[in-house]
Amino acid sequence: MGYSQAEKAETHQRIVDVASRRFRELGLEGISVADVMNEAGLTVGGFYKHFASRDDLVVEAVAAACDEMNQSLLTAQTTLKKSIQTYLSEAHRDKVDTGCPLALLVNDIARTTDDAREAYTQRLENSLSLLESQMPKGTEGNLRAKALLIYSAYIGAIGLSRAVPDPKLSSQILSAVSSQLIALFPAKKPQTAAA
Amino acid sequence: MGYSQAEKAETHQRIVDVASRRFRELGLEGISVADVMNEAGLTVGGFYKHFASRDDLVVEAVAAACDEMNQSLLTAQTTLKKSIQTYLSEAHRDKVDTGCPLALLVNDIARTTDDAREAYTQRLENSLSLLESQMPKGTEGNLRAKALLIYSAYIGAIGLSRAVPDPKLSSQILSAVSSQLIALFPAKKPQTAAA
DNA sequence: ATTATCTATAGATCTATAGATAATGC
DNA sequence: ATTATCTATAGATCTATAGATAATGC
Numbered sequence: 006m007g008y009s010q011a012e013k014a015e016t017h018q019r020i021v022d023v024a025s026r027r028f029r030e031l032g033l034e035g036i037s038v039a040d041v042m043n044e045a046g047l048t049v050g051g052f053y054k055h056f057a058s059r060d061d062l063v064v065e066a067v068a069a070a071c072d073e074m075n076q077s078l079l080t081a082q083t084t085l086k087k088s089i090q091t092y093l094s095e096a097h098r099d100k101v102d103t104g105c106p107l108a109l110l111v112n113d114i115a116r117t118t119d120d121a122r123e124a125y126t127q128r129l130e131n132s133l134s135l136l137e138s139q140m141p142k143g144t145e146g147n148l149r150a151k152a153l154l155i156y157s158a159y160i161g162a163i164g165l166s167r168a169v170p171d172p173k174l175s176s177q178i179l180s181a182v183s184s185q186l187i188a189l190f191p192a193k194k195p196q197t198a199a200a
Numbered sequence: 201m202g203y204s205q206a207e208k209a210e211t212h213q214r215i216v217d218v219a220s221r222r223f224r225e226l227g228l229e230g231i232s233v234a235d236v237m238n239e240a241g242l243t244v245g246g247f248y249k250h251f252a253s254r255d256d257l258v259v260e261a262v263a264a265a266c267d268e269m270n271q272s273l274l275t276a277q278t279t280l281k282k283s284i285q286t287y288l289s290e291a292h293r294d295k296v297d298t299g300c301p302l303a304l305l306v307n308d309i310a311r312t313t314d315d316a317r318e319a320y321t322q323r324l325e326n327s328l329s330l331l332e333s334q335m336p337k338g339t340e341g342n343l344r345a346k347a348l349l350i351y352s353a354y355i356g357a358i359g360l361s362r363a364v365p366d367p368k369l370s371s372q373i374l375s376a377v378s379s380q381l382i383a384l385f386p387a388k389k390p391q392t393a394a395a
Numbered sequence: 396a397t398t399a400t401c402t403a404t405a406g407a408t409c410t411a412t413a414g415a416t417a418a419t420g421c
Numbered sequence: 422a423t424t425a426t427c428t429a430t431a432g433a434t435c436t437a438t439a440g441a442t443a444a445t446g447c
Contacts, residue, residue, distance in 0.1 A: 008419060010419085016425085032229070032307065032311060035311065037410080038410065039408090039410090047425095048426075049411090050411095050413095051425060051426045052411085053411070053412080054424075055425090058410085059409095059410065101310075108356075111356070111359040112305070112306065112307040112359060112362075112363075115296075115359065116225075116226060116230065122363060126364045126365065129360070129364065150377075150380055151380060153360075153373055153377055154380040154381070156356065156360075157353045157355075157360060157373070157377050158356060159356060161303075161306070161351065161352030161354060161356035161357075162348070164306040164307060164310065164355060165306060167310035168306050168309040168310045168317060168320055168324075169317065169320070169324065174321065178352070181349070182348055182349050182352050185348070185349040203398075203400075203444045203445055204399095204446090205445085208398090208399065211399085232434075232436080233435080233436065234434090234436090242401090243401055243402075244437090246399060246400045246401070248437065248438075249398075249400080254435095
């Protein structure tokens with residue numbers, strides 16, 4: 006039973022980790038404080054020594070989920086094509102509790118507190134910057150606008166692939182949008198192939 | 201107070217209408233059966249003469265919301281460019297209770313019953329077919345794949361525009377994705393302008 | 396006789412707080 | 422002395438059902 010300051014910090018982190026996964030899986034209102042605490046190996050009474058309210062946990066969990074994703078994207082220095090294929094993969098689709106929180110939570114975020122929306126927006130900007138930096142050399146036009154198109158297609162496509170119950174259709178959505186995006190941003194000579 | 205069969209049908213429709221708006225605004229778990237009934241001018245006790253369970257209301261409300269949208273899209277026979285501009289408009293973004301349910305509910309649908317997911321998928325196919333039929337003449341390649349790219353970008357972009365609290369960024373998301381999509385599918389001579 | 400609606404409520408669940416316990420840290 | 426955790430619970434809310442009432446429809 007944790008009592009030192011160091012143990013409290015670990016406990017706090019464990020609560021946020023559980024929440025960041027379960028909120029993504031079940032939605033921001035899909036799990037109770039008591040269930041989060043239980044899964045973190047604690048009981049509900051201790052919660053309010055860590056957070057002023059449930060809404061505060063939401064803010065921290067959203068931020069932690071996005072930061073973790075951006076961190077792993079930064080280390081996986083890669084090409085745009087590989088980024089697209091990884092994002093729009095069946096493996097990513099099936100990570101309903103550890104997948105991209107920008108996609109898994111976009112609808113919930115629109116309905117939640119301003120603090121959580123601010124945290125979300127800040128991390129969205131990070132992800133967009135990263136995507137801009139992955140654009141092939143020689144890409145013409147507004148890089149920010151192109152990054153927004155790609156990320157919007159990401160969020161919509163992976164959301165749809167999770168919404169439809171038919172596995173065939175789900176895969177078709179992912180592969181169709183993936184190949185369309187790859188064709189739009191070829192690594193070299195953007196003018197040669199248009200279809 | 202309605203008792204005849206005709207009145208019951210009207211009442212049923214009124215409950216579904218309220219639910220189809222509030223579920224879109226607040227999420228599929230965001231409003232109680234009692235509150236839906238109250239807003240329809242009824243009390244909670246009568247609910248289970250109309251629906252076997254709350255989940256059944258969800259199925260009907262999702263279907264009704266999508267059918268209503270597809271109906272209005274069918275009558276508004278228009279060009280792809282105008283469709284894009286209308287979908288990715290601030291007016292549509294602000295219709296949080298009457299906007300496109302495919303976008304407003306995509307995350308919730310992934311977490312709900314198979315029956316609701318089936319109803320959603322069926323209507324998604326309708327919307328995709330409609331989009332395919334709006335493609336400019338002479339568009340090359342896989343029309344279904346291009347419709348999936350557009351609808352994914354729709355869902356992601358309008359979702360993001362609702363999630364971010366900064367109105368400037370929200371507008372930027374809509375206009376950037378809108379102009380990118382319009383540039384991708386020009387009405388004539390698709391080969392001339394690539395940027 | 397049937398049934399669409401109402402009022403009332405059972406039973407489950409949720410957020411937040413109260414008070415007890417036991418270890419930390421001055 | 423402080424506080425991180427625990428057990429217990431208050432008060433609110435939610436789905437679903439029970440039973441009463443009053444109009445429909447055979």
